[in-house]
Amino acid sequence: MAEAHQAVGFRPSLTSDAGEVELSAPMLQEIYLSGLRSWKRHLSRFWNDFLTGVFPASPLSWLFLFSAIQLAWFLQLDPSLGLMEKIKELLPDWGGQHHRLRGVLAAALFASCLWGALIFTLHVALRLLLSYHGWLLQPHGATSSRTKTWLALVRIFSGRHPMLFSYQRSLPRQPVPSVQDTVRKYLESVRPVLSDEDFDWTAALAREFLRLQASLLQWYLQLKSWWASNYVSDWWEEFVYLRSRNSLMVNSNYYMMAARAGNAVHALLLYRHRLNRQEILPTLLMGMRPLCSAQYEKIFNTTRIPGVHKDHIRHLRDSRHVAVFHQGRFFRVGTHTQSGLLSPRALEQQFQRILDDPSPACPHEEHLAALTAAPRDMWAQVRRSLKTQAQEALEAVEGAAFFVSLDSEPAGLTREDPAASLDAYAHALLAGRGHDRWFDKSFSLIVFSNGKLGLSVEHSWADCPISGHMWEFTLATECFQLGYAADGHCKGHPDLSLPQPQRLHWDLPDKIHLSISLALRGAKTLSGNIDCHVFPFSHFGKSFIKRWHLSSDSFVQMALQLAYFRDPQCLALFRLAVDKHQALLKAAMSGQGVDRHLFALYIVSQFLHLQSPFLDQVHSEQWQLATSQIPVQQIHLFDVHSYPDCVSSGGGFGPADDHGYGVSYIFTGDDVITFHISSKKSSTRTDSHRLGQHIEDALLDVAALFQEGQRLKRRGLGEDDSGHSRDSLPCHTRGSRAPTTATNF
Known part of the structure; x- marks a missing residue:
């Protein structure tokens, strides 16, 4: 573990009375640095939370308001209309020499209350503005005067330089649609795919539903919408994803592709650093209307834990290692030293050490991860035994920032057979071999032997645009900011002082060997069935x-x-x-x-x-x-x-x-x-x-x-039919297939 490398540890040195313990200086230094890092993280999060809480105002606006009140007070004006004098009366009497201090404190308290009221007003105004959806319903390219006015007001109330979660307090509640409108839209959507007889039957069921049950069910949803910010999101996560007992492989994960490796882990961790500091800009529709950013919180340090009846999502505030799988073996690779994030070259060195490690996989360890592709109730029962017998190894995997699979096979686009190679590439990312991905992790980074990359993402914690945003940043950073040296290695120098990656050891009881075999058989069947x-x-x-x-x-x-x-x-x-x-x-x-x-x-x-x-x-x-x-x-x-x-x-x-x-x-x-x-x-x-x-x-x-x-x-218009449009397409004969070319891999 990189974090523990510099620590010397306790070195007991007993005196004759066996009553004294000597602490080494490096150990004390490591304790000090560990505490310092922890406090820095807490202070950074507190400050970021404070900034997002007062947005669209800023701390400087409080200072400006306080200064204006002090100036007015100096000019013998009372902007508080007597409130500051009442605040002064409530403050303790510290004597005549502290009379001016009481005035400053009264002004500060009044400024804080007024500032908070203004911020609340801004939040309410922005929430009301963001509740307007008329701009969505206008024809493409046409903007009414009402929408232009709305855009101007949103621009005024939205503030400047937002952080990732700056708009969360100002987003309106998810509205509950009219049940009559929803049923009408549903019937419109199914009309083209149903026969007349089936549609008449469905429409009759819909009318009966509106007459008997709809109003009561709608009342409960309205009640929930006022109590919670979103009337559907928690149920969608629980009943669509977490209560599903099916395998996560194929059913709940999706994949993303790229063609470069090397600096990817470092770039992903840089993205996490920006995420923790809320330096990622919120997504804005039309460059103005903010979308909810809540799903970004669970990109990293997140695992879907299996349960007998339903799963739950476990998210850690921080993790300073990644879990790595290679040729049936699991490793824990630290991502930080006391001086910060490991360099790309140091991470490359650690991965190379794993690739060069000749030790074989232990019995059944190679196929252990197939359990994460098993039906969820089965995996939940087996995990209980695993948590008892191999708690440290299991915690290292589930507590990792993300999972890395170093695949021993090549993948990606080949010029010899581009179509087949892309199909195989997609299949490898979506399913793999059924036992070389930890499907519970929020995402797994797959690095193939020829340097091609991909992601396998568990779906329950967020939708695709969230992981897609992270992947875009990763690819651009890896290519245009980090780059490579002339010899093909990551830039920088190896760090020979780093400890070897920690091999994880699993004490697998005999009773779960059969479960692993069954899980592997089911995963291979499911993988082989996907086209x-x-x-x-x-x-x-x-x-x-x-x-x-x-x-x-x-x-x-x-x-x-x-x-x-x-x-x-x-x-x-x-x-x-x-x-x-x-x-x-x-x-x-x-x-x-x-x-x-x-x-x-x-x-x-x-x-x-x-x-x-x-x-x-x-x-x-x-x-x-x-x-x-x-x-x-x-x-x-x-x-x-x-x-x-x-x-x-x-x-x-x-x-x-x-x-x-x-x-x-x-x-x-x-x-x-x-x-x-x-x-x-x-x-x-x-x-x-x-x-x-x-x-x-x-x-x-x-x-x-x-x-x-x-x-x-x-x-x-009388033009010649032989005229050619600049939008004309290449000739295409039905049934033929143009050669597949892809310059973007």
Whole structure:
């Protein structure tokens, strides 16, 4: 352990009466430094919490207010209207020589009370302003005078230089939508996929639900919304994730890709340092409307602990080591010395020591991590024995900042077979071999033998944009700030004084050997059943879509629906569908979505033991096409056009249904869209590669609609049909597949 390297420890030196103990100077120094580090952390957190608590004001504003009151008092003016004199009367009488001090204290107390009242007023005003969602409902590119006024007021009340959690106190409560509106939107959403008979039956259930149960369930949700800041988030975390007894592998984790290694651990820890100091800027819609930042708190030092009936998330305030897995062995690698974070070169040295360590894995240790991929109730029971027999090793893994897997196999894009290599890359990140990831950790960094990188992220603690934000920072920092020496090593010099990484030893009782074998068999079965397909669509990207004044996300979503159903649509219907998707998206962004509200109503009905056939029907539905966009959030980190190789290619997740697909996509620059598709090989209805071909066909077909519409418009103006548009696409023959090229890996 790097932290303990400099400590000499207690060295007992007994005198003749055995009553004295000598303490070594290095030990006392280490105790002093340890305490100093702890106090620095506490003071830093206290100061950051204070700054975010008074935002959008600042400590200097209190000083300005106090000075103004003192100046007014000096000019024989009383801005307090007599309140300061009453405060002075309540203060102890220390004698005539302290009369001026009593006046200063009275002014300070009055200034503090007035300052606090002003801050409270600012918080209330900002919360009311942020409750306005009319700007979301306006057409793309159009801004009403009301919205312009709102933007100006938000800019005035938002303050300057916000920290990550500065807006948390000012965010409005999550509104509970009208139950009538939610049911109406739900029926609209299922109408295209139900037969007339099935839709009539569902509509009848909905009417019965509105008549009998809806008002009571809605009342409980309204009550919760006033008591808690969010009426649904804690239930969503508990019942969707933590109460699920399924394997975390594939079902709850997702992966993210990159093509560089080396400085990644150091860059991740730099991100954690910025996170602890709240130096990460909050996410702002339109550069103005802040989003909640609460999920950032659990990126690091977090583990999902299995339970028999439900899991719980354990988050530590700090951790000064990472857990490392290599060839069936576990290690604890310290990340700090008394002087601070280890340099990239020192971390590289520690990882190289692990790679060079010839010691073999102990019996059953190699496959131990397969337990984290087992059904949760099984893993919870086994973990009890493991915690008794191997508590120190288990704590080292679960208490780590994050998990690192040094894979002995290469992965990533190859020029010889780009399509197959990307598919294998995605599969390795999503499932691995079933026993080389600690799926309970908030995220695992996978480093392949050829230096390629990836993340495997447990889903319950946060959504993808949070880990995506961290990954963007990591890749940009590793490439543009840390860099490499001419010999390929990390910059800097090794630290030969560092101790060897600590090998973790597991005392595995015989009774869990069978559990490990069963868990490994189940993990391998699940891993082998996942069909992953990744392909970059390079015919066009975001820039082409924006030329037609359409939302790029809605464009792709409609193309995905076309790919899944292969229903030909005309241009007008496509635009109508895009507009509808945008309306639903904006409704969800403003808290007026359908699924979370129906989910919360269902949970209330279960607590009340109130049967609702309509909610049972909604809850039992299986959605066969689960889609998600991975946003690119930090475009300021580097120029994506000048450095296309440094652009993240996104990541993916497993299908939500045994006969469905999981589709993720990311706009990599302006001219490429990278898709990640997963399905289960056991299904006779799905094929990831077939859907990938359909997605490509659908995107090109939809793009052709706009080109045809442009051609017809030109014909109406009397232009020659032979004229070429600058938006024209390469020739595409249905059924053919353009060579897959990817310069962004």
